[in-house]
Amino acid sequence: MDLHRKAKVSGVRMHTHEAAQNTLMGLTKQYLSYVPAGNFNIIASTGCNVVFLSLEGQDGRFVGAAACEDVVVWDLRLGEKALVLPGDKHQVTCLAACPDKQHLAVGYRDGSVKVFNLKTGENTTVFSGHRADITCLVYDTEGHRLVSGSKDTDIILWDVVAETGLHRLIGHKDSVTQITFMNQQNVLVSSSKDTLVKFWDLDTAHCFKTLVGHRSEVWGLCLMKEDKYLVTGCSDSELRVWDLQFKDTTNDNIENIDKLVTVDTETEKEGFLAEDQEEATDDTCPLRCIKYGSLLRSGRGRVVTLTSDPTAQVMACHGTENTVEVFHFLSDDAARIKVKKRIRKARKKTSGSETQPSEVPEPEAKLQLKDEVQRISVIKAGGKVKSVTVVMGKGYEIRVAVTLNSNEVELFTIEGFNKDSEFHCLRRITSQGHHSAVRAVAFSSDYLAMVSASLEAVKVWNRPSLACLRTVETGYVLSVCFVPGDRHILAGMKDGRMLIIDIAAGDILEEIPAHTKELWSLAIIPDLRGCVTGGGDATVKFWQFELIEDQANNSKAKVLSALHTRTLKLEESVLAVKVSPNNSLIAVALLDSTVKIFFVDTLKFFISLYGHKLPVLCLDISYDSTLIVTGSADRNVKIWGMDFGDCHRSLFAHDDSITAIQFVPKTHHFFTCGKDGRVKQWDADSFDKILTLQAHHGEAWSLAVSPNGQYVVSSGSDNVLRFFERTQEPLVLEDEQEEEREREDEAALATGEDSVVPGQGNLNLPSKKTVGSERAAEQLLECLEVCQEYREQLLEHSQMSKSSKKPPPPPAIMTAYKVSTPDDFLLETLARIRTSDLEETLLILPFTSVCDLLTSLPPLLSRGHQTELLCKVVVFLLKIYHGPIVGNQTLLPVIVKLKKLMFSTVNDVRDMVGYNLQGLRYLQRDLEAREGVQLFRDATLQRKDREKKRKKRDRNLKRAIMTL
Numbered sequence: 001m002d003l004h005r006k007a008k009v010s011g012v013r014m015h016t017h018e019a020a021q022n023t024l025m026g027l028t029k030q031y032l033s034y035v036p037a038g039n040f041n042i043i044a045s046t047g048c049n050v051v052f053l054s055l056e057g058q059d060g061r062f063v064g065a066a067a068c069e070d071v072v073v074w075d076l077r078l079g080e081k082a083l084v085l086p087g088d089k090h091q092v093t094c095l096a097a098c099p100d101k102q103h104l105a106v107g108y109r110d111g112s113v114k115v116f117n118l119k120t121g122e123n124t125t126v127f128s129g130h131r132a133d134i135t136c137l138v139y140d141t142e143g144h145r146l147v148s149g150s151k152d153t154d155i156i157l158w159d160v161v162a163e164t165g166l167h168r169l170i171g172h173k174d175s176v177t178q179i180t181f182m183n184q185q186n187v188l189v190s191s192s193k194d195t196l197v198k199f200w201d202l203d204t205a206h207c208f209k210t211l212v213g214h215r216s217e218v219w220g221l222c223l224m225k226e227d228k229y230l231v232t233g234c235s236d237s238e239l240r241v242w243d244l245q246f247k248d249t250t251n252d253n254i255e256n257i258d259k260l261v262t263v264d265t266e267t268e269k270e271g272f273l274a275e276d277q278e279e280a281t282d283d284t285c286p287l288r289c290i291k292y293g294s295l296l297r298s299g300r301g302r303v304v305t306l307t308s309d310p311t312a313q314v315m316a317c318h319g320t321e322n323t324v325e326v327f328h329f330l331s332d333d334a335a336r337i338k339v340k341k342r343i344r345k346a347r348k349k350t351s352g353s354e355t356q357p358s359e360v361p362e363p364e365a366k367l368q369l370k371d372e373v374q375r376i377s378v379i380k381a382g383g384k385v386k387s388v389t390v391v392m393g394k395g396y397e398i399r400v401a402v403t404l405n406s407n408e409v410e411l412f413t414i415e416g417f418n419k420d421s422e423f424h425c426l427r428r429i430t431s432q433g434h435h436s437a438v439r440a441v442a443f444s445s446d447y448l449a450m451v452s453a454s455l456e457a458v459k460v461w462n463r464p465s466l467a468c469l470r471t472v473e474t475g476y477v478l479s480v481c482f483v484p485g486d487r488h489i490l491a492g493m494k495d496g497r498m499l500i501i502d503i504a505a506g507d508i509l510e511e512i513p514a515h516t517k518e519l520w521s522l523a524i525i526p527d528l529r530g531c532v533t534g535g536g537d538a539t540v541k542f543w544q545f546e547l548i549e550d551q552a553n554n555s556k557a558k559v560l561s562a563l564h565t566r567t568l569k570l571e572e573s574v575l576a577v578k579v580s581p582n583n584s585l586i587a588v589a590l591l592d593s594t595v596k597i598f599f600v601d602t603l604k605f606f607i608s609l610y611g612h613k614l615p616v617l618c619l620d621i622s623y624d625s626t627l628i629v630t631g632s633a634d635r636n637v638k639i640w641g642m643d644f645g646d647c648h649r650s651l652f653a654h655d656d657s658i659t660a661i662q663f664v665p666k667t668h669h670f671f672t673c674g675k676d677g678r679v680k681q682w683d684a685d686s687f688d689k690i691l692t693l694q695a696h697h698g699e700a701w702s703l704a705v706s707p708n709g710q711y712v713v714s715s716g717s718d719n720v721l722r723f724f725e726r727t728q729e730p731l732v733l734e735d736e737q738e739e740e741r742e743r744e745d746e747a748a749l750a751t752g753e754d755s756v757v758p759g760q761g762n763l764n765l766p767s768k769k770t771v772g773s774e775r776a777a778e779q780l781l782e783c784l785e786v787c788q789e790y791r792e793q794l795l796e797h798s799q800m801s802k803s804s805k806k807p808p809p810p811p812a813i814m815t816a817y818k819v820s821t822p823d824d825f826l827l828e829t830l831a832r833i834r835t836s837d838l839e840e841t842l843l844i845l846p847f848t849s850v851c852d853l854l855t856s857l858p859p860l861l862s863r864g865h866q867t868e869l870l871c872k873v874v875v876f877l878l879k880i881y882h883g884p885i886v887g888n889q890t891l892l893p894v895i896v897k898l899k900k901l902m903f904s905t906v907n908d909v910r911d912m913v914g915y916n917l918q919g920l921r922y923l924q925r926d927l928e929a930r931e932g933v934q935l936f937r938d939a940t941l942q943r944k945d946r947e948k949k950r951k952k953r954d955r956n957l958k959r960a961i962m963t964l
Helices: 002-024 249-259 332-351 733-750 771-799 812-816 822-832 835-844 846-863 868-879 882-887 888-930 939-963
Strands: 031-040 051-055 058-067 070-075 080-085 092-097 103-108 112-117 124-130 134-139 145-152 154-160 166-172 176-181 185-194 196-199 206-211 220-224 229-233 238-246 287-296 305-306 314-318 323-329 374-379 385-392 397-404 408-415 424-429 439-442 449-454 457-462 467-471 477-483 487-495 497-502 507-513 518-522 528-537 537-550 555-569 574-579 585-590 594-600 605-610 617-621 627-632 634-639 645-654 659-663 669-674 679-682 689-693 700-705 711-716 721-730
Touching: 002 812, 031 689, 051 092, 051 385, 058 092, 058 385, 058 397, 058 408, 058 449, 058 518, 070 092, 070 238, 092 835, 103 134, 103 721, 112 134, 112 145, 124 835, 134 617, 145 176, 154 176, 154 185, 154 822, 154 846, 166 835, 176 220, 206 287, 220 305, 220 634, 229 287, 229 305, 249 868, 314 385, 314 397, 323 385, 323 397, 374 397, 385 679, 397 888, 439 507, 439 711, 449 477, 457 487, 487 518, 497 518, 497 555, 507 555, 528 555, 528 574, 537 574, 574 617, 585 617, 594 617, 594 627, 627 659, 634 659, 679 700, 689 721, 721 733, 771 812, 771 822, 771 835, 771 846, 822 846, 835 868, 846 868, 846 888, 868 882
Parallel strands: 439 477, 439 700, 518 574, 617 659, 659 700
Antiparallel strands: 031 721, 051 058, 058 070, 070 080, 092 103, 103 112, 112 124, 134 145, 145 154, 154 166, 176 185, 185 196, 196 206, 220 229, 229 238, 238 287, 305 314, 314 323, 323 374, 385 397, 397 408, 408 424, 439 449, 449 457, 457 467, 477 487, 487 497, 497 507, 518 528, 528 537, 537 555, 574 585, 585 594, 594 605, 617 627, 627 634, 634 645, 659 669, 669 679, 679 689, 700 711, 711 721
């Protein structure tokens, strides 16, 4: 009987397979492309900082957080996304808000930096100079300069206005952890994992001082109180405070007196250590760093983030725990009042003691660290803190936003600086995503909803809007699926239970002890009347859906339940199960690297599929029950025939274990995903790889294909659910393979190559060679060649008789650029080169093309258009190729002509700018005279006046102390 049934099933399947082959015979195989259609579930990535942003003129309401390769601006008042800044394919590693409150700088893992406009959401500038992850980004006070630090140990200073690099600062021996500008001086301060803090003079682009007072990695630093103090954080629980003093050459004696007065080795309590010591330094160094004291943190472990608010009055830091500590640096007046109170209190204490007055030491009148720093209450977050940002608003309200390791954002606030007041949580964004990695996803039968399961909950998502509809706290879920009717969900737990969840109520209807170990796989039976489960206890169980009375609520309404009908016992743990669409066979993947197929009705053994070297983690059966595909931890996908169990083809699919596999309905195409983070589509008939989607940064754990084959959703360890949609654009395999090779070449180029010019060595330019610069160089070379050929044609035409035909038409590429002359074509090509890629583009050009370009520039300069661009090109080429150009006698007349033209052009531009400046000043004076109000005040002059008065007051005080 069994042999007869086996032959009958095999015959039917062979007939079906031949019919499918005959249908496809003679037709051209055509595929449709899948494209990303949205990301969801991610709130804030853990590998990037969070920053406060100003939108709609409101501060402290919006925060920017990384969401893998995108940046999401969250409205903390509404708990919704206010803006999404899309990225390409690399993860965001650092954010920096511009002081003009209109731009946001974003650093990526490939070393590039992009500047976005917060009003339009457009990418305005791209800087490419680093060869590794961006670790820190900082704007200067005006927002005109941007500095970036990276894991490649380099620091690059960028000019945001000119969209070009200024300097590459080389000196650190390990990753740069933090950088900051000094407001009073044109100085940059940087810290690194090489235990050093360096001070860079940006006028000369050199390091003029190195602080070596740390014995472990310096993880963070910040400048407080108008660059008066430098606070550094290391791997211990101590925050070191350094007093920064720039030498005044006219008052060396006063500075020596200051050194004598501030020496104090007394150890203070209450978390403050006063331990002044001066770093060994050269007398010629203009900066002295004196260790003013230390702030003791309550947390353990290293400092992760050390940041301050824009006013440099409030400082926040956190370690590897769930606490954030906030410190307030008092103003000088408030510190003096605190000193007076301390002296008064000490005198009262000594006056009441029995000690002789001559033996009582006089309390010190000088400022100490505990007088200038006030510790505010500690913030206790809901999980491990990964990043923090702080801002101080009106009425001394402090707001602190933190991102947690559990994919959450929390906002804390406190009113004033009272010791009794404590931080309280004002807002929390938690429901928009899972708090752990998503391990399973599934589509509903009408493909309007999706379900995802993680280590702590099950969430239901709306497919059109990608919004979260329901959240059910469950526990560690390994597998999930919709029950026919889409009103309930089945969830397989790590402890072996099977949960029945009511979507409308958001509650768990029943917890069924299905297995004694992990419930690895769930599959709905094709007749839609039950399901099959496979567990780590080496059993496969069949369940039948039924409606029972709700005994828990004593209601007559019936609820869904599952009745255990049959059990199939095996020798090894079951990792995956699947029932064939014709409901005749069931395939079971076992821990012994085999797949066994049984008859559904009798549960008798039919065939065994063996060939994988490691356990099969996933499998699926085609819609016509003729093919079965298996994905294994050995990184291979095998395509088998269901009739005889023969292996049609073995494909090396991924670079790591294959975690999920599923057929596209009504086709022999299937999707796979693996721990290499990629999602791939394959053709089971021709064994071709159709497309590759770089889906996740890390492992991809599961995927699901909608019942109509239009949508695909995948989940991974990066906390992102990625949604793909099928388009009507046909896909050609050769073109897809070519694009994949180009992506590999771009990835190889992204590792970075030094810009080398023959005879020049390493130039250490701020930029690096990119794909954009190479394409621009190719276009410029093509332009020079086309211009040369067209000029020769025009010259031949001019030498012919007057009765000749019309002049030759311009080449097609010039017509595409909407120009008619070679000069216009060259100018348009140069103008289309991205400013940040201009230098690298010119470096790629061979010297012969450089000579041709210089020869073509004088006519362009004489026009007066794009003078800044042309002058920049000439100056850079002369700086790089100075020796070869000067030694070339044919280029000397061209250089002399360029010099004259550039001088006259620059003078004209300077005169125009001066004329406009004087006109604006006249309008300003006229408006001020009519309105009686001063429109603009020079803040720098006022600050200098305050500094002079303070220094004079300090000198008088020091002289008085020395006299006493």
